[in-house]
Structures are given as C-alpha cells and as structure tokens.
Amino acid sequence: MKIKFFGHASFLITSENGVRIITDPYKPGCFDGGIKYDKITEEADIVTISHEHDDHNETDINGAPVFVRGAGAQDVKGIKIKGVEFFHDESGGKERGKNTVFNMEIDGMNVVHLGDLGHKLSSGDVDKIGNVDVLLVPVGGYFTIDAAAADEVIALLKPKVVIPMHFKTEKCGFPIAGIDDYIKDKEVKRVDGEFEIKKEDLPIDTSIYLLNPTK
Template sequence: MEIKWFGHSCFQIKTKEGTIVTDPYSAEVGWSLPRLTADVLTISHDHFDHNAKGLVDAQRVFESPGEYEASGMAITGVLGSHDEVGGAKRGKITMFKFLAEGTTVLHLGDLGSQLSDVQLDEIGSVDIVLVPVGGNYTLDAKGAVEVVNTLEPKVVIPMHYKLPGLNIDIKGVDEFIGEIGLTPERAEKLLLSRSSLPEEGMRLIILSKSG
C-alpha cells in the first residue's frame, strides 16, 4: 500500500485492489491540485476545499454514509459532525473507512467532535487513521489526540493543517506533534504492508505535500 498526501484532506491511496482518492480541493484554497485518477473517490462533505470532483477521473464516487464494495475493496461511510454541536454550525460529514490488502484506513474528513459509542461501533478496529488537526473548522490538536487515543490505530497521519500557500485559517501541525508525544517520522509517501504494521505502540507519520 502506498499513501501520498496532496495537502489538506486529499490523499491518494494505492493498493493491490485499486486506487482511492479522498477530498480533492479546488484552487480557491491557494494550491492547484494535479489531475488524479482513481477507482474510488470519496467526498466527506460538500465544501469547496473537499469536493472538487471534476479534478479526479474516478470510476466510483461515494459521498454519504453506507456500506459499499468497489474494485475488491470494502468501504464504510459513517456519519459525523463538522462541529461539536451535532452539525448545527457547519453541518454533517461522512468519515470513510477502507479495507484493502487486509489493512484498514480511516479518513476522518472534517471531524469536529469526539466520536460517540455508536460511531465507534460502526467504525470498528482501525490500522491507519488520517486525522484533521488544524482546529478552527475541525478538531484542534488536543481533540485530535483524544480521538486518536480512542481509536488506538497502529499508524496516525495528520491532515487539514496550515502549510505555506494555503489560504484557510487553521493552525500548523507542530501543536499536534507536541500533544501526541510521539517521535514523528517524516516521509514523501508511506509504503507499508500488513506485516510491516507495528505490533505494539503507534507510529506518527508526517507526510510531505505532493503535487
């Protein structure tokens, strides 16, 4: 499995079964996303920095909660909130969990609250978590760490944080790194297999922005 990050909440996940792209953004964010191809495209919610479907040549597009199967991959969409008041401020989102190569990846979208017992039951066990950490519109550093510790993944990759050129008012990743208390591993992309996942503990991966 290969995971590349194009900034914000947009990832390209290449697996033996197929390729997934998550939350492509429009140029309004301050960056230009390269044209991508995917077997599966997921959109967590209908905001300009997550819903640029026209930039991805995708076979299947998923935008709502439910259980799906595409290209041999199992996909579960779980309803979540963009804020801490049940979506009253910024609406609802869909968190997507992917099962490929015997490994589970959870993309939390613009999650703005802690996870309920019902959501945790729907999500189940997770190997890799892609978590927003920049605050303001999503979980902040402390909230993100609480969610990660609840999920207990083997690998955590932060997303949705400030980088040069991004014109959205959110914080950088350093506060999250300090809060989670793990030594970060920095990489251009993450290559892993089921057998390479840590048996104990958790890895913190800081990906460089691609594209």
C-alpha cells in the first residue's frame, strides 16, 4: 500500500492491486483562499468524504470514482469500508455538524481516517471503529482535536502507524496549529513523496510518520 499526502486531510491511498482511494479532497481556494493547495488532478476509484465542508468535499475528481459518505459498511471495488458517525465539535454536532470516521481494509491492513473529529473518544467509540493499523489523525485543533487530544485518541486506538494531518502550513491559512505543536518531543520519521507499507512491515510499537504535503 502506498500513501501520498496531498495536504490538509486529503491523501491518495493506492492498494497493491491498483485501487486508488482519495480521502477528503479539498476545493482549492475555498474559505476565501484559506486553502491554497493545488488542485487534485490524480484519478481515483473511490473518494471518501467525512463531512460536507468545502475543504473536505470536492467532487470534481478524475477517474469517475465512487463517492462514499456517511455511516455504514460497504465493499467498493474490493475495499471494505466502514463509516462510523461522530461529530465535528465537542457539543454533539451543534457547532459544526457530524463527521464520519472511515475504517478501510486495504492489503490486509486497517486504515482509519478520522476526518475532522472534534472530540475525544470513549472506549465504546473505539469498539465501533474497530482495529486500526494506520491512523490518519487531525492535530491542528480549533476545528478538530488538538495535539494533546490526538495523543489521547492514539493511546486508545493503538495504531501501528500514525500520520498527522489537518495542521497549519504555508498553504493552509486557517487559525489552527502548525505541525510543530504535535511533533515536539516526539520521535518522528519524515517522508517526502509516497509512504509505502506492507502488513508484514508494520512496526511493533506505534510510530509517527510525517508526510510532507505534495500539493
């Protein structure tokens, strides 16, 4: 499995047999230019959308993909996908609405994209999400969980690989924290371009991989 970070909360995940999944594609220039990442031009077979905000729900994606939204389990092009409903805030969705967490089974590994999760998780929530090998987790705060809450979520979900997302960069002008707040005092492996992982190569202990945005 290969994972490429476009930016914000959007990744291209490619399975060994070539199925291409794009998560939470952004609309370039949305929110009055707050999102400055380049347009996603890559083709996809599947697109997951955690919630209907413009920095997560672009539909102009090449390749005639199947769009996956909301809670429920389905098999799309051989990829088992489970959506679990949570919230974009700490007030049960009253501020920013619902947020779907997707657990995708790819090449024998469970990849979980937390979308814009806005609150901590309970042990019951962890059971709903299920096994996690690779976790794509927001860390910037304000609109999502922050670095400290992300650490708590990671401790509960116990992934083998953690990939942070949804943090401030030169191309994201939102009032959220940069990546330094999250990686401070942590051992981090930095990756340029694509990150490739196989089930047999998953680390024993939770490891953080920082992927540089490619857009």
